[in-house]
Amino acid sequence: MSNDQSGQYELRRRTDSERFLDRAFRDLSITMASVVAVLLIGIFLFVFSGAFESIGRYGLKYLVTSEWNPVSDQYGAFNAIYGTIITSLTSICVAVPLGIGTAIVITEDILPKKIRETIGLMVELLAAIPSVVLGLWAIFVMEPFLRPIFIAVNHYFGWFPFFSTKPIGPGIMPATLILVIMILPIITSISRDSLNQVPLPLREAAYGIGATRWSAILHIILPAAISGIAGGILLALGRAMGETMAVTMIIGNSLNFNWSLFAPGNTISAMLANQFGEADGSQVSSLMYAAFVLMILTLSVNIAAQYIVKRLSLKY
Numbered sequence: 001m002s003n004d005q006s007g008q009y010e011l012r013r014r015t016d017s018e019r020f021l022d023r024a025f026r027d028l029s030i031t032m033a034s035v036v037a038v039l040l041i042g043i044f045l046f047v048f049s050g051a052f053e054s055i056g057r058y059g060l061k062y063l064v065t066s067e068w069n070p071v072s073d074q075y076g077a078f079n080a081i082y083g084t085i086i087t088s089l090t091s092i093c094v095a096v097p098l099g100i101g102t103a104i105v106i107t108e109d110i111l112p113k114k115i116r117e118t119i120g121l122m123v124e125l126l127a128a129i130p131s132v133v134l135g136l137w138a139i140f141v142m143e144p145f146l147r148p149i150f151i152a153v154n155h156y157f158g159w160f161p162f163f164s165t166k167p168i169g170p171g172i173m174p175a176t177l178i179l180v181i182m183i184l185p186i187i188t189s190i191s192r193d194s195l196n197q198v199p200l201p202l203r204e205a206a207y208g209i210g211a212t213r214w215s216a217i218l219h220i221i222l223p224a225a226i227s228g229i230a231g232g233i234l235l236a237l238g239r240a241m242g243e244t245m246a247v248t249m250i251i252g253n254s255l256n257f258n259w260s261l262f263a264p265g266n267t268i269s270a271m272l273a274n275q276f277g278e279a280d281g282s283q284v285s286s287l288m289y290a291a292f293v294l295m296i297l298t299l300s301v302n303i304a305a306q307y308i309v310k311r312l313s314l315k316y
Contacts, residue, residue, distance in 0.1 A: 043295075044295065047288055047291050047292045047295055048292055050284070050285060050288035050291075050292075051285060051286075051288040051289035051291070051292040052285070053282065053285040054075065054282065054285040054286045054288070054289040055289060055292075057282070057285075058075065058076070058286075058289070061076070062075065062076055062077055062286070062289060063076075063077065063078060063081060063293065064076070064078050065078055066078040066079040066082075066255075066256075066257035068255045070279075070283050073281075073282055073283075075282070075283070075286035075289075077268065077271075077286075077289070077290045077293065078257065079254075079255060079256070079257040079265070079266055080266045080267055080268045080270075080271045080290060081268065081290075081293060082257065082265075083172060083175075083251065083265040083266045083267040083268075083270075084241055084267040084268045084269070084294065084297070085241075085297075086172060086176075086261070086265075087172060087175050087176045087179055087240065087247065087251070087265075087267060088179070088237055088240040088241045089237075090176045090261070091176045091177075091179035091180045091183060091240050092183070092233065092236065092237050092240065094176070094177075094180045095179075095180045095183050095184050095187055095236065096187060096233055098180070098184055098187075098188075099183075099184050099186075099187030099188040099191055099232075099236075100187065100188075100191050100222075100229060102119065102123060102184075102188045102191075103187075103188050103189075103191035103192040103194075103195055104191075104195065104217060105119065106119055106120050106123075106188075106192050107192055107195040107196055108195070108213070108217060108221075110213075120192070123184070123185050123188045123189065124185065124189070126181065126184065126185050127185035127186070127189075131182065131243065131244075131245040131246040132245050132246070132249070134178055134181060134182065134246045135178065135245055135246035135247075135248070135249030135250055136249070138174055138175075138177075138178045138246065138249065138250040139170070139249060139250055142174065142177065142178070143169065143170065143174045143250065146174070146177070147167055150167035150173060150262055151166065151167055153262075154166050154167060154262055161259040161260065162259060162260060162261050163260060163261065163262060164259070164260045164262075165258060165260035165262045165263040166262065167262040169252070169264075170249075170250050170251060170252040170264055171251065171252050171260075171261070171262050171263055171264050171265065172251060172252075172260075172261045172262070172263065172264075172265040173261045173262055174250045174251070175246075175247045175250050175251035175265070175267075176261070178246050178247065178250055179240045179243060179246075179247065182239070182240070182243060182246065183236035183237075183239055183240050186232060186235060186236040186239060187229075187232050187233060187236050189232075190228060190229065190231065190232025190235065191225070191228070191229045191232055193228065194225035194226075194227075194228025194229050194232070195221060195222075195225045197225065197228065198221050198224045198225050199224075202220060202221075202224060203216065203220070203221065206219075206220040206221075226312050227308075227309045227310075227312035227313040228309075230305075230308050230309055230312055231305055231308075231309040234301055234302070234304060234305035234308065234309075235305060237301050238298045238301040238302055238305075241269075241294065241297055241298050241301065242269055242294070242298055243269060244269040244270065244272075244273050245273070247267055247269065247270050248267075248269070248270040248273050248274065251264065251265050251266060251267060251270055252264025252265060252266075253266055253270055253271075253274055254266055268290045268291070268293065268294040269294065271287070271290060272287055272290065272291055272294075275287060
């Protein structure tokens, strides 16, 4: 009997209950996917409707002014938007080489197996630490320990706008470093899984033509895994943009704009956490406008992630 005939024979032998279960599973899957889409659209519309008053009142000026004064009823979120973007991008710049390097060490037999397993376990445990605990650690341990280094950088490079403020406590740079710790497990775990998915014959072929270990890693293995690694990086970027508690505890929550990474700053998430409980009147709408901007930023990162991963997958 041919394969086609066999398939037709098996199809005819399916019972009514089996066909019913297949249809039920398909309908349930479609329903669950639709619920996710409806939930996302509902959240988007809710935030937009709450921000509509401020959008109509301030327009795009809200995005480029930093005055936030509930007494005079004047609001601008540039300070928080700047803090959100600068902390996220700076933390990604630090975390990417650390995360990818750690993933390479774990997957490529550079160290003994026991050590690699221990490092992998430590990375996974790092992701389990609550953000509020990391915030407390940053306040009482990390920032006091690093303050002399920040002061030295300010002393020698204070002429540069990003280092112009003398470090005296919580600020944008400590918040950036705590974000590095929080997104490092994401980049490392996804990069490790992507590297493990590289086919073994590809590795063997690289070594077979005389490539050194690091030459194979840089020119063969990393390009083959780049789509997954890029997706992990952009996922970590979205995570950094939305982080609230740890950043709120260490960034200083200043409403005054300053370019310096050593100055106290603010992020959209921290501003929402600090002010929403006591907000009233048009301040609520202004905070919803800030939340709407944050939603747009994170959705843009996710859309970019889908596009970049797809392009890289087709290329490599």
